Amino acid sequence: MRSDARKNYDHILAVARDLLSEDGADASLRDIARKAGVGDGTLHRHFPTREALLEALLRTRFDALTARAGELARCEKADEALLSWLREAIVVTHSYKGVIAPMVAAITDETSALHSSCVDLRQAGAGLLERAQAKGLARPDMDGNDLFALISALAWLADQPPLVPRADHLFAIIADAVLPGRTGGTPGNEAA
Amino acid sequence: MRSDARKNYDHILAVARDLLSEDGADASLRDIARKAGVGDGTLHRHFPTREALLEALLRTRFDALTARAGELARCEKADEALLSWLREAIVVTHSYKGVIAPMVAAITDETSALHSSCVDLRQAGAGLLERAQAKGLARPDMDGNDLFALISALAWLADQPPLVPRADHLFAIIADAVLPGRTGGTPGNEAA
DNA sequence: CGTTTAAACGGGGCATCGCTCCACTTAATG
DNA sequence: CATTAAGTGGAGCGATGCCCCGTTTAAACG
Incomplete structure (x- = not known):
């Protein structure tokens, strides 16, 4: 895995942890991507579902x-x-x-x-x-x-x-x- | 309630009963309306939520x-x-x-x-x-x-x-x- | 250090959702 | 038959999960 990919992966995970704690397991994936500063595509490649x-x-x-x-x-x-x-x-x-x-x-x-x-x-x-x-x-x-x-x-x-x-x-x-x-x-x- | 309204009301209910039995309580309301042959607006006036x-x-x-x-x-x-x-x-x-x-x-x-x-x-x-x-x-x-x-x-x-x-x-x-x-x-x- | 190349990116697009709005149609009344 | 208020339906809005693909960039090689 490339270094920038790893960085994004970890960051998405950290943001997701926060957002899911607040909004529950059905929080908007778009919100997570936005808050993590990445595009929808990036989130969905790391986590397909x-x-x-x-x-x-x-x-x-x-x-x-x-x-x-x-x-x-x-x-x-x-x-x-x-x-x-x-x-x-x-x-x-x-x-x-x-x-x-x-x-x-x-x-x-x-x-x-x-x-x-x-x-x-x-x-x-x-x-x-x-x-x-x-x-x-x-x-x-x-x-x-x-x-x-x-x-x-x-x-x-x-x-x-x-x-x-x-x-x-x-x-x-x-x-x-x-x-x-x-x-x-x-x-x-x-x-x- | 006007006669056409009552007819729609009853028909929507009948269709809903069928569709909810199949697809569960989160079946698409649009589908119910379509299958009942009425518009979205009609369904939502009879049943706001x-x-x-x-x-x-x-x-x-x-x-x-x-x-x-x-x-x-x-x-x-x-x-x-x-x-x-x-x-x-x-x-x-x-x-x-x-x-x-x-x-x-x-x-x-x-x-x-x-x-x-x-x-x-x-x-x-x-x-x-x-x-x-x-x-x-x-x-x-x-x-x-x-x-x-x-x-x-x-x-x-x-x-x-x-x-x-x-x-x-x-x-x-x-x-x-x-x-x-x-x-x-x-x-x-x-x-x- | 420059070139190359495949991995990674991001956002526009699609189909769908619940719900609102409003120009039009129609049943019912005098 | 005219009037009118109740009833209608579908276009439209913002939001969703997920896909696609042109563009960027990390990193391996000569």
Whole structure:
């Protein structure tokens, strides 16, 4: 890659990071190009689609998340490991408003630039889930796909302004369902 | 309303129903107008925004859902009443691909044409929830907003093609969390 | 250091979108 | 039948993602 190309590539990425943080994942690509001081053509050659741009922005975060899963796999408490990784995964998948939908679409679309990132994410989660299941801490009737779907749903929830105030609470409720019998769980109404 | 206006109004609605079923809630309004044989201006006067069109399409379904909640409130088993209403609510909010996002946005936006429909929906759910809570069948730490958020998340989930195969299963898991201790619930791994 | 050449550039262009505006048509009334 | 207000439809606006291609420029070579 030529030096001027590299410079533009990096600069576009930096500008995109800013603009997507403000306006969400569907910010205008033209705006990004303009703000970066390059032409539309330049942006679209470096990042042929919006997803390619998102992938470049999220790649390092996903890698960190996978690494983090590796660390947590060595933690004794498999349930808490899964729980805190879930929390982190949701934070990451929520880096930019509106990224969740393209991510979900990408997991079955092998042509998408986001595909491998999503597969990695599911894989990392599945590992932690299986460990918690082996120790009898997590529901046995779930797999990596279910976990991925739950993360997606919770991240989407946290992305809808009217639902934000409920996001943490619902996370707790769903965590109860995935990891039954944890402390602080379902308050005592077993008397029914 | 003049007779020709009424005819156009009804015809647009019929065409919209078809086209939105195929292409989802973000189908092109121009296409709808063209297919209905009217001009853009005509469509936009009858339905100033996409949400107004959605509202007209969903109104009767929402009303039916509210009425259904009234019936179910007389059912003895408050937990099963809530459960089957939830199922129906998700089906309705999933009538057209992509309706959920505008609906969620509308619940805090009083200027939206969809606002009152959403408020009605939340209200109906809250009633059934409170009844189940009073009988000690549902988690006490939830309210109508939480339920609305859960319905939204589950409907969104069922709207993402890659997640569809998991939708029913996750519904069951979350239902377990909302109505703890039901039969068929969390399979026996309490030994942990 | 000058020449060459392929990589990189940028912006004009295309089709599409939601929505507005307004000159025209037409249903309904007295 | 004349009047008139309600209704119509399509041209037009600004914006979008993405393509195309004439022009510029970095960098390798003699």
